[in-house]
Amino acid sequence: MPQRSDIRIAKNTVIIYIRMAITIVVGLVTSRLVLQALGASDVGIYSAVGSAVALVGVITGALTGTTVRFMNIELGKADGRPDRMFNICHTVHLGGAAVIFLILETIGIWYIRTKLNVPPGKESDAMFVFQVSTIVACLGIANVPFQSLFTVHEKFGIVALVDIVNTLVKLGLVTLLFFLRDSQNGLRIYAVMMSVTTWISFIAYHWMGKRRWPEIVRWKPVRERKAYREVLAFSNYNLLSSSAIIFRSQGSNMLINAFFGTTTNAAYFYAYTLQNYVNQFVGIFDSASAPQITQQVGAGQVETAIQLARRSCRICILLFLVLFFPIWSELDFLLGLWLGSKMPPEAVVMSRWTLLIAAVAVTSAGLGQLINAFGRIKWYKIEMTILYVLCLPAGYLLFKAGFPAWTILACFAVADFLFRIIQFILLRAQEHFPVWHFLRNAYLRPAVIALVMTGYLLLYKMVPLTGFWEHLAGCAVTLAVTALLAGLLGFSPQERKDVIALVRRRDYSGL
Numbered sequence: 001m002p003q004r005s006d007i008r009i010a011k012n013t014v015i016i017y018i019r020m021a022i023t024i025v026v027g028l029v030t031s032r033l034v035l036q037a038l039g040a041s042d043v044g045i046y047s048a049v050g051s052a053v054a055l056v057g058v059i060t061g062a063l064t065g066t067t068v069r070f071m072n073i074e075l076g077k078a079d080g081r082p083d084r085m086f087n088i089c090h091t092v093h094l095g096g097a098a099v100i101f102l103i104l105e106t107i108g109i110w111y112i113r114t115k116l117n118v119p120p121g122k123e124s125d126a127m128f129v130f131q132v133s134t135i136v137a138c139l140g141i142a143n144v145p146f147q148s149l150f151t152v153h154e155k156f157g158i159v160a161l162v163d164i165v166n167t168l169v170k171l172g173l174v175t176l177l178f179f180l181r182d183s184q185n186g187l188r189i190y191a192v193m194m195s196v197t198t199w200i201s202f203i204a205y206h207w208m209g210k211r212r213w214p215e216i217v218r219w220k221p222v223r224e225r226k227a228y229r230e231v232l233a234f235s236n237y238n239l240l241s242s243s244a245i246i247f248r249s250q251g252s253n254m255l256i257n258a259f260f261g262t263t264t265n266a267a268y269f270y271a272y273t274l275q276n277y278v279n280q281f282v283g284i285f286d287s288a289s290a291p292q293i294t295q296q297v298g299a300g301q302v303e304t305a306i307q308l309a310r311r312s313c314r315i316c317i318l319l320f321l322v323l324f325f326p327i328w329s330e331l332d333f334l335l336g337l338w339l340g341s342k343m344p345p346e347a348v349v350m351s352r353w354t355l356l357i358a359a360v361a362v363t364s365a366g367l368g369q370l371i372n373a374f375g376r377i378k379w380y381k382i383e384m385t386i387l388y389v390l391c392l393p394a395g396y397l398l399f400k401a402g403f404p405a406w407t408i409l410a411c412f413a414v415a416d417f418l419f420r421i422i423q424f425i426l427l428r429a430q431e432h433f434p435v436w437h438f439l440r441n442a443y444l445r446p447a448v449i450a451l452v453m454t455g456y457l458l459l460y461k462m463v464p465l466t467g468f469w470e471h472l473a474g475c476a477v478t479l480a481v482t483a484l485l486a487g488l489l490g491f492s493p494q495e496r497k498d499v500i501a502l503v504r505r506r507d508y509s510g511l
Helices: 002-056 058-076 082-114 123-152 156-179 186-212 225-260 262-298 302-329 331-342 347-364 367-374 378-400 407-431 435-460 468-489 493-505
Strands: none
Touching (some): 002 123, 002 156, 002 262, 058 262, 058 367, 123 156, 123 186, 225 378, 262 302, 262 347, 262 367, 331 468, 367 407, 407 435
16 A cells, blocks of 8 residues: 555656646746846835735635645545535635635725835835735635645646646746836736636636536535534634744735835745745645545554655655755855846845745655644644744844844744644644654655755855856756765665666556
8 A cells, every 4th residue: 555655646746846847947937027027116016915915815725725634534534425525615615715805805905005115106006916916816715625626636637737827828928028018007917917827727627627526516505514613623723824824924024015115025025936936846745645645544544644744754855955955055146047137135145044944844744744634733733823923023023123134034944943843742742653753764864965965065165166157067066966865865775676666667657
């Protein structure tokens, strides 16, 4: 069973990496075009307005995790009822979309009109972007149950195809925006363009979901209140943690806007864009392993689930290291290449801190899947919420004292590290989780590689690099060295043999 799960995870990972490679490359191009077309100030406005929407859009993240978890559990049971669970989750999502719409059209409009710090004359543009973002947020929530069907059935090829189509459509629209960069309504045009991809996803997943699983995707309301109780209880704690994540990231964006203005918002936006790309690269294996881990717990195979989580964590950290050290070694060069002459001044220092935050976050790979699968998430979410929310008053006090904008990111890194310790304490207390065995098998090999590469970076900084090709070659050498160490030290001899055997088998059926 573990070997079959590993093969399925490997297949899913290959598909998602193909999608990621296309979306990230195109995303880097489009973000540069947007900066050149709109300028740092308008990008900052778009980011700040989006923060207001995201703060109340936490329901999306909470309900997504809930739907995937409960659908996976139903599929793992011998007598599961995925059709019944889909209707429960669908009803909850429609209610969530209605709640978000009401909040945005009342409190959200008040915030945009009275609190948002935008340059004079841009107030109406900010309101237009806000209204478009509101529609996009509500559509996204209503679409979650349909998109989740493809995740729990491990149809990652279809998900990848939809994402690639959306990415290419976005590239075409942003290219058009670049040619319209002298337009007075560039920010409004951009907001409408970005909403197109949400409409494409909404239509595609609804249509394909009904064609593939007509026995599941059929409107049949579940009337027993008890049926919603467990889902809503789980959703409430997911909502708590999602609120904390969004409150921290987007609340800090709003705090930066209040103290430093829209140009610093743009630097923050691109730093977090870089972090998101790194997280996508790293989180792919974690996402691909999630259905297997949850379904194994649902079937009572807890030891198998823990083994998969442990391996997923180690591989995710190794993937992160392969990306982290080349980026870190040439960050100034790479950001200049990406953003060009209009790069916001604080983008480099903020990007370094978001990379450090990502380094701490990747150590949770596999753990989050296990915790959700076990179902007892209450204290994890409460502790996480407390730590994350405390970052904002800490950042406010730092800004009041005259510290620069990046210092709030240092608070994030500390909070993430403390939360990881709490996760292990709770897992040990609640599930008798083998913490030391997990630490030794998931963290030890990557820690050795990180230590060696840190010494490498100290030597690398002594090498005088001046021209474009020298910097590019240096980045490539660092990538090769890190990948070689990951392959040699990151895996056991038996694991390397298993990978080679899988490649030679070339069994890619069912992708």
